[in-house]
Amino acid sequence: MVEQVTYYQALNRALDEAMAVDDTVFTLGEDVGLYGGSYRVTEGLYARYGAWRVRDTPISEGSFTGLGVGAALIGMRPVVEIMTVNFALLALDAIINMAAKIPFMSGGQFPMPLVVRMPGGVAKQLAAQHSQRLEHTLMNVAGIRIAVPSTPQDAYWQLQQAIRSNEPIVLLEHELLYFSKAELDTVQPAIPMHRAVVRRSGSDITLISYSRTAILAQQAAQQLAEQGIDAEVIDLRSLRPIDWQTCIDSVNKTHHVLIIEEDSVYAGAGAEIAAQLAERCFYILDAPVARHGGLDMPTPYNGQLEALSIPTLDSIAQAASKVLEGEAE
């Protein structure tokens, strides 16, 4: 079955299907029930599954995420929605100190089939406290996995895979992607949850990205093609673990790398990717690994400044040209 659906509908479908076949799956968070979710991901589920399985919570991120941890310890499959990633800072104890560490600290005794979904990124003038990225913090946490879907297909697959897994998984969803539409095939078997995908094949430079900037990178590649630059675009789909082999295979072809992230470049996700590729690909690189990302500042409210604080289609194309000119940023 192939149809055109939005990203939020794909997530909704994945959650609905998982809840239909497994009574231990339940979701909780602020306004996920009666209201249907602030990005409509849980729309219709409250009516279908009732209040115990689609639980509206008080504004208590620390404890309702921890509630998910406690329930997961005895085999339930909670899907916690944190209204935005910014609020997840209040839930980091539950994610980092509890979910990631209990299976380990107990000597391997407990399952942790916990999924924590969080919308994030820079949306439309939501100002600094609602325009956060958190991948840098979460990537450093041994014991959790991180998926960063950019398409409805990946959102569908990765949420279903996350719910089935017995390990704690964070899904970083991008607020500007919820209403983007693309094909969803619900019959085709899923590819492994953390495998990277080559979205566009090319021979001159490898653009590595994830989430919304992976979409921008594909558009930038079109623009570069008009300038005679043949860019390969890798959508990582996952930040922990990262599929290094797909990256290395690409660098073997192109010998040039540009990493694009919306997050601040300083100690961001790209720092780890750049370090790994510098170590693993040093002798096949024709230029230093380059990074292009958000400015090292909180996101400004002003619309023009906000747009300039994160990568755009044009800035990505320019950054890629610079790498090939040997003038990396």
Added chain:
Amino acid sequence: MDRQLFHGMLKDMLLARSFEERAAQEYSAGNIAGFLHLYPGEEAVAVGVIHAADQSDYIVSTYREHVHAMVRGVPPRAVMAELFGKLDGCSKGMGGSMHLFDRERRFMGGYAIVGETYPVAIGLGYAIAMQRLPEAVICFFGDGAVNQGTFHESLNMAALWKLPVLFVCENNHYQIGTEIHRHSAVSDVYQRACGYDIPAHKVNGMDVLEVHAKTGEALQRIREGTGPQLLEMETYRFRGHSVSDPGSYRPRVEVDAFRQRDPIKQAEREAQSLYPDAQQLSAVGADHIQLFSAHLQQQDLINEQEIVKLQQQVDSIVEDAVQFAQQSPQPDMQQAWDALNCNRADEVLI
């Protein structure tokens, strides 16, 4: 109170005291490292509460949890081996003193971040309520932990959804070195529960019989489906916060006053007083004496010799636990990786 239960509780209290004092010695000898938070003085709480619970109830505890684990049935050997960081420890040497776990016995962990036990407990409670199971969750925390946000967040949700959780405050009057009047605007912890409409009581936590009785009543109400309950156990730790803390911030007279109320001595006194003396027996009259004697024989509560015998028993259990811990192998790095990836199974990630 039946003899077996009483003997079990007294034995557990004696074991707790003996185990903890020995752990302190082993710490000094260098066999135990890291932080070590000991329980002497507070035994009546863990023993009274956990003896009143069903085996199917879940226990969530803090970093001062060796005794809770043992009372729940985790073998002293496995607890001591964990303190030693050895492979036969109940967390395979990966957790240590503050992170004892035993899935089979529903001992859901010791947590070392103050205030973490509440969300874990309401999560377990949520799973139980959602599946309409008859179980309950016992959530331990200290008086210092009531100032964390999770206390309020979790009590609110527990009350809102009538979750089967018994919140048990071990009020030993100190959050590390800060006395309760200096850390809490309301020094009667149980009063805080009324903000969430949770029934709460203060209990003499130095009296194991009272602890046991009040816990039983609270659990009964929880099983009737009325939602969470809170008990504030007023108790005292005879030692510092951890072995590295001499506790010098506490007035000597205060420590001495609480030592006079040693819960183990109190339990022993209570046990012995259940024996009627000759005068009491004669006052009952002949027929009643026969009946009463038969009843006592049947109950056969306890006497001095039996206490000495119990003490010998627990001392040898502790000695055996130390021997076991010493002989247990060190875990290797592969076992650490296996613990980290214990939930991976055959999942293909990339």
